[in-house]
Amino acid sequence: MVSFTLKQLRYFEALARHRHFGHAADVCAISQPALSMQIKELEGSLGAALFERSARSVRLTGFGEEFAARAREILRAVDELSELARAARDRLSGRLRIGIIPTVAPYLLPAIIGELSRLFPGLDLNLRETITPRLIRELTEGRLDTAVVALPISERGLAEVPLFSEEFVLVRPHGDAGKPVPDRESLREMRLLLLEEGHCFRDQALSFCDLRHARPRELLDGSSLATLVQMVGAGIGVTLIPEMAVAVETRSAPVSVVRFADPAPQRTIGMIWRNTSPLARQLAEVADVVRAAAAKTRDVGKAQAGMPGAG
Amino acid sequence: MVSFTLKQLRYFEALARHRHFGHAADVCAISQPALSMQIKELEGSLGAALFERSARSVRLTGFGEEFAARAREILRAVDELSELARAARDRLSGRLRIGIIPTVAPYLLPAIIGELSRLFPGLDLNLRETITPRLIRELTEGRLDTAVVALPISERGLAEVPLFSEEFVLVRPHGDAGKPVPDRESLREMRLLLLEEGHCFRDQALSFCDLRHARPRELLDGSSLATLVQMVGAGIGVTLIPEMAVAVETRSAPVSVVRFADPAPQRTIGMIWRNTSPLARQLAEVADVVRAAAAKTRDVGKAQAGMPGAG
DNA sequence: TATATCGATAAGCAGAGCTGATGGTGAGCT
DNA sequence: AGCTCACCATCAGCTCTGCTTATCGATATA
Structure with missing residues (x-):
């Protein structure tokens, strides 16, 4: 397998551009012999000459011309890749x-x-x-x-x-507004509307009410908090929702919302x-x-x- | 300037494909620590992680995914370049x-x-x-x-x-066929048709005839051997043409061709x-x-x- | 002929990069 | 729970790459 390095490609590109070992070496920030050696190495690994050296001039061979065109493409892609890395380094992107x-x-x-x-x-x-x-x-x-x-x-x-952290609040029919805030025990007497199985919020609510092993018929499952609140508005039961949902969900339903007394449930x-x-x-x-x-x-x-x- | 090597890119590509340091190292024909170090080096120079290592799995990061896509493009271009070199190496192309x-x-x-x-x-x-x-x-x-x-x-x-090497032959009008072969001296007596100045063949012919400093009016310049032969066919004079031109040029003109006696002119x-x-x-x-x-x-x-x- | 320019070559040194051995960690089995 | 295995990271040591400075050889110039 023929193999060269990116460094050689960069050196080559510089030399192809300047056609002068000394100047190209300066641009690459290395000594002229170092450049000579790397170019020689590159030509050796390719098995073909890239430059034609005479005492007074350095010229690209036909092959060198084509090589240079492709090499520039590659170096451009490599620089782009570096740029990509630089952009991704700190800033999240x-x-x-x-x-x-x-x-x-x-x-x-x-x-x-x-x-x-x-x-x-x-x-x-x-x-x-x-x-x-x-x-x-x-x-x-x-x-x-x-x-x-x-x-x-x-x-x-x-x-x-x-x-x-956010507290859970009780959502009950609008008519219940003003009634005393139920405690955990009295919650068990009500028909509690909850999310379907799998939702962590369901488990948290059940846990608060100490209803982990409640009989299924006492509960009614909804697929979203919005549904639950609408059901409460229809007088089907009561439900718990997280504080953050209050503004959105209780706007369009005849329900009243009340916080629990300490220790209020929360997550x-x-x-x-x-x-x-x-x-x-x-x-x-x-x-x-x-x-x-x-x-x-x-x-x-x-x-x-x-x-x-x-x- | 962020800088990585082609070797690192190849190692990276192998690891991205195998998602396993050991296997990728085998493919690269190096030891596993060598691969680990090069990948680490690469990530260090990029300033961003390419892989997410856990004890059980090696996964590309989001950045790694994008990096891999571009890296593959670059490696493809590099291999193409190597291929170009290989093709140009022996066979002339x-x-x-x-x-x-x-x-x-x-x-x-x-x-x-x-x-x-x-x-x-x-x-x-x-x-x-x-x-x-x-x-x-x-x-x-x-x-x-x-x-x-x-x-x-x-x-x-x-x-x-x-x-x-090829001899120069004399082209003279068809009617001259059979006449004795002129020598250098007698050539000077004839009207010699020659190419314009600058053609080496003109100088060679003149040299043979020892006419280096011939008076211009004795000569007539043509712009191509074809023209000269046509002019000979028209009876304007005689000319010399190289052996190789005979077949092509004398086919469509009423001229005869004759070799000179030794020492025949040649080039x-x-x-x-x-x-x-x-x-x-x-x-x-x-x-x-x-x-x-x-x-x-x-x-x-x-x-x-x-x-x-x-x- | 003397000089300047430029690329190639030589010698020496620092560091990159590989290998084999070892450490550390999480998964899975008993 | 504890053992073992799989796997990647780290370490020490060695080799060889690749750089530097100094010098050579060839060629153009004055």
């Missing part, structure tokens, strides 16, 4: 695959997308919304770069950083990624952005909803 | 710029072109027909690779190899090239081909013309 759980996605995504696009113009955001187990699987398999989920995950091999949303991910540093940066976006979203949400405080 | 003097070109070119094209399919023949001084100039300036001229040239810096046709030409080896090969082609042409010419022998 290129494809970034983020997974988000469904009980966060609708409320956080607009802000996340907006902020990330604004801060990292070269970013190609690739979003995936599904339940935690699938996110974890896709993350560990390398099909996602990071995911926004409820902590803790405690999956070995995955790093997790908290973003924010911590965080970001996770592989411990081995080379993007770790940039992902931490992304986490900061998401955290800020979430705070902003919650503030706006509270203002819009005139969120009632319950303690 | 690519552009070959040949100059030929006008008193040889019409008679030798068909055979030369045919033979060279047949023997070197990759050859791009670039022909130039002009007088010797211009050929020499273009040759020394690197605008020609070789030239076919009458020897000797005795130009320092140019190598010359003889191809063949040696040869090939010349720059001493510094890297094509020297291949040009010597071309010389062999041209020599053979010339011999063949002369044989065919003699047979066709029923060339009269005069000695």
